[in-house]
Amino acid sequence: MMGVSLSLALFLSGCSTARERDEPSNIVGNLRFKNAETQERLESSFRSGSLYREFQTELVADVIFADMDFRTQYSQTLKDRFFYADSAFQEMMAAERDSYENRFQFYLFLNSGINSKPVRLHKGNSAWKVLLKDDDGQLLAPQQVISIKADSTVFRYFEETFFGLDRWTEVYLVSFPKMDKARLIKKPGDHPIQLVLTGLAGTITTSWEDGKVFYAGRGE
Numbered sequence: 001m002m003g004v005s006l007s008l009a010l011f012l013s014g015c016s017t018a019r020e021r022d023e024p025s026n027i028v029g030n031l032r033f034k035n036a037e038t039q040e041r042l043e044s045s046f047r048s049g050s051l052y053r054e055f056q057t058e059l060v061a062d063v064i065f066a067d068m069d070f071r072t073q074y075s076q077t078l079k080d081r082f083f084y085a086d087s088a089f090q091e092m093m094a095a096e097r098d099s100y101e102n103r104f105q106f107y108l109f110l111n112s113g114i115n116s117k118p119v120r121l122h123k124g125n126s127a128w129k130v131l132l133k134d135d136d137g138q139l140l141a142p143q144q145v146i147s148i149k150a151d152s153t154v155f156r157y158f159e160e161t162f163f164g165l166d167r168w169t170e171v172y173l174v175s176f177p178k179m180d181k182a183r184l185i186k187k188p189g190d191h192p193i194q195l196v197l198t199g200l201a202g203t204i205t206t207s208w209e210d211g212k213v214f215y216a217g218r219g220e
Helices: 008-012 036-042 068-082 086-102 153-161 211-215
Strands: 046-053 056-065 103-111 128-133 144-147 169-177 193-199 202-208
Touching: 036 068, 046 202, 056 193, 056 202, 068 086, 068 153, 086 103, 103 153, 103 193, 153 169, 202 211
Parallel strands: none
Antiparallel strands: 046 056, 056 103, 103 169, 128 193, 144 169, 193 202
């Protein structure tokens, strides 16, 4: 795990947005929900932010926190499409609950435009780094950054969810360590949870003000 020694001033720059609409709209940066039901279900878990330089968009980041609602919906879709037996579905859900209890996981959609270099966040020599400030105020480095390929099942699931995924969209699953506070009988902290994407070009910060939602056992 890489060391973290960045100033908390990182969190004062960048831009995050959370918009409320009744109909599908461009509420996730470059992406648009394909139906209002999905938009409503993901309303509390998504965030988006943009970085501008000289009045031009440098980078757009759309983020979905993989809460239990999202995990359940995705697993149910796989069950329906691939005709999984109930026992196989229950095994999937048990694995998802274990992952949820022990990791903060985010799907990160990055678009740097047709004239910019790819971010390649999963590479060690990337010009960008991703960090998490958790509900206890601790700054965390990722345990794992996985590049989601265009031919993968989860990417195709997102294609069914959104308009706007294109050849310039990079998708990543980013995981951070998470304390199982329910098992330890420990209350969530009072700090907002913030995902930070930072590089020499600038910083994008996306924030969830109520860190308690990251510990809610929804979908069980």
